[in-house]
Amino acid sequence: MLIIAVGVNHRTAPVEIRERLSFSEHSLGMSLSRLNSYPAIEGCIILSTCNRTEIYAATRKLDEGLNAIWDFLSQKSGVDISEIKNFTYAHTLYDTIRHLFRVAAGLDSMILGETQILGQVRHAYQLACQYGATNRVLNTLFQQAITVGKRVRTETGIDQNAVSISYVAVELAKQQFRDLSGRSVLVIGAGKMSELTARHLVANGVTGVIVSNRSYPRAVELAAQFNGRAVKFDHLYQHIEEADIIISCTAASHYVVHLSEMKEAVARRGGRELMIIDIAVPRDVEPAVGDLPGVTLYDIDDLQQVVDHNLEERKKAAVIAEGIIEEELDKFMQWLSMQFVIPTIAALKKWGEEIKQKELRRALNRLGNISEHDRKVVSSLANSIVNQLLHVPVAQLKAYALTPEGHLYMKVLQNLFKLELPGEQSRNGKEPAQGSLATGQ
Incomplete structure (x- = not known):
C-alpha cells in the first residue's frame, strides 16, 4: 500500500x-465517497482549511493514484487538470x-508553529473515519501525525512565543496584569486589527469592552460582537x-490621543x-503620554521587536522539531515496512504448514499403530x-523490509516459493495487488 498526497496552499x-479547491464540511461526505469510487484509490482523507487543501490517499499504483486525485479536483472545481497540476504539489511515499x-507540527503553516492546524488535522481525520473513507494505513498515519504534533509542541514549546501583533499585545497585557479576568479594554478604532486584538483579549478573560470610533454605527457594530x-x-x-487597557488603531494621519x-x-x-497599545x-497616541504616572505605552515598533524575538525563538524550536519528526518518521516507516511484508510471511508460513501436515499424515500412516507419545515426538x-x-x-x-530494496526481496521470495497471497477484499471490494500490503479494514 502506497501513501500519496496532493495539495494546494498559500504559497x-x-x-x-x-x-x-476548498471543501465545505457539509459536502465532505459526498466528496470522500466520490474520490473513493476511483479504482486507484483505496482510502482518502481531505484536509481543507483557509490556507490549504490537501488530499491524502492510499493507493497501489502511484501514477494512477495521483492522476485520480488531480481528475477529482478538476471535476470538483471546474479548473482544467493541467492548471490544477500547475498550482498543486504532490508527495509520495516517504515525503508524504x-x-x-x-x-x-505547525512547521508548514503561514505562522510558524501555529496551534490551530493540529485540531484541523484531527478533525479532518475524524470526519473521514465517520464517513468510512479511510483504511488501516491512513488511520495509523493520521493517529501518528496527531501524536507527533502534540509531542513537538510539548517538547519544544514552539507555540509559546506569540508571533503576531495582536497576540503579542495580549501577551504584554498578561505580563503586566498577570490575570486578565474582569479587566476592561477601550478599543479606539473599529478596523480589523482592533477587532482581532479585542477578540484575543476577550478570549483571555477581559470582560468589559468599550469601543470608540469616528463612525459611531461601526463602533456599535463592533461592540455588539x-x-x-x-x-x-x-x-x-x-x-x-x-479601562485597564487601551487598544488604539485608527487610520488617522495625526495623533488622536493627546x-x-x-x-x-x-x-x-x-x-x-x-496599559496603552498603539498599533x-x-x-x-502622543509619545509623551507614556511618561504619565501609572501609564505604560507600547507602539508598533515595540510590538514588532517582541514579534521578531519570538519568531527567532520559534525558529530555534523548529530545528528541534525537525529532529523529532525524523525520529517519528523512522518509527512509522518501520511499522509500514513490516506491514508490507506480512502477507508474504503469512503465505510462506502457510506453504510450510501445508507441506508439514501432508508429510506428517503420510509418515504417521506408514508407521501404523504407534503410541500417543511417539506421535507427539514425530509431530514435534x-x-x-x-x-x-x-x-x-x-x-x-x-x-530487508526496512531497506529501499525490501520490495525486491519480497518479490523474489514469492517467486522462489511460488507463493499465492490471499485475495483479501478491501473496503471497496477492490482486489489487492499481489505482493502489496493487505490493509483494508
Missing part, C-alpha cells in the same frame, strides 16, 4: 484558486509522511478611567495602572524442522 496558489508530520458598548468619539476621554487631555483622564484614575501607523520433529527452515528467510525478509 502555491492565489486565493481565487484556493477557494475553488514527512509532509503530514510537518503540517501537524463582544457584548460591549459603543461611545461617541467626542466623549472618548470621559471613559479612559473605566497628552493634555490624558493628564486629566489619568488623574481621575487614582493611580490605577493603565496604528502613523501613531495614534516436523514442527521443529519447518520452523527452523523458515526462521532465517522470515528474519531476513523483515530486516
Whole structure:
C-alpha cells in the first residue's frame, strides 16, 4: 500500500484558486465517497482549511493514484487538470509522511508553529473515519501525525512565543496584569486589527469592552460582537478611567490621543495602572503620554521587536522539531515496512504448514499403530524442522523490509516459493495487488 498526497496552499496558489479547491464540511461526505469510487484509490482523507487543501490517499499504483486525485479536483472545481497540476504539489511515499508530520507540527503553516492546524488535522481525520473513507494505513498515519504534533509542541514549546501583533499585545497585557479576568479594554478604532486584538483579549478573560470610533454605527457594530458598548468619539476621554487597557488603531494621519487631555483622564484614575497599545501607523497616541504616572505605552515598533524575538525563538524550536519528526518518521516507516511484508510471511508460513501436515499424515500412516507419545515426538520433529527452515528467510525478509530494496526481496521470495497471497477484499471490494500490503479494514 502506497501513501500519496496532493495539495494546494498559500504559497502555491492565489486565493481565487484556493477557494475553488476548498471543501465545505457539509459536502465532505459526498466528496470522500466520490474520490473513493476511483479504482486507484483505496482510502482518502481531505484536509481543507483557509490556507490549504490537501488530499491524502492510499493507493497501489502511484501514477494512477495521483492522476485520480488531480481528475477529482478538476471535476470538483471546474479548473482544467493541467492548471490544477500547475498550482498543486504532490508527495509520495516517504515525503508524504514527512509532509503530514510537518503540517501537524505547525512547521508548514503561514505562522510558524501555529496551534490551530493540529485540531484541523484531527478533525479532518475524524470526519473521514465517520464517513468510512479511510483504511488501516491512513488511520495509523493520521493517529501518528496527531501524536507527533502534540509531542513537538510539548517538547519544544514552539507555540509559546506569540508571533503576531495582536497576540503579542495580549501577551504584554498578561505580563503586566498577570490575570486578565474582569479587566476592561477601550478599543479606539473599529478596523480589523482592533477587532482581532479585542477578540484575543476577550478570549483571555477581559470582560468589559468599550469601543470608540469616528463612525459611531461601526463602533456599535463592533461592540455588539463582544457584548460591549459603543461611545461617541467626542466623549472618548470621559471613559479612559473605566479601562485597564487601551487598544488604539485608527487610520488617522495625526495623533488622536493627546497628552493634555490624558493628564486629566489619568488623574481621575487614582493611580490605577493603565496599559496603552498603539498599533496604528502613523501613531495614534502622543509619545509623551507614556511618561504619565501609572501609564505604560507600547507602539508598533515595540510590538514588532517582541514579534521578531519570538519568531527567532520559534525558529530555534523548529530545528528541534525537525529532529523529532525524523525520529517519528523512522518509527512509522518501520511499522509500514513490516506491514508490507506480512502477507508474504503469512503465505510462506502457510506453504510450510501445508507441506508439514501432508508429510506428517503420510509418515504417521506408514508407521501404523504407534503410541500417543511417539506421535507427539514425530509431530514435534516436523514442527521443529519447518520452523527452523523458515526462521532465517522470515528474519531476513523483515530486516530487508526496512531497506529501499525490501520490495525486491519480497518479490523474489514469492517467486522462489511460488507463493499465492490471499485475495483479501478491501473496503471497496477492490482486489489487492499481489505482493502489496493487505490493509483494508
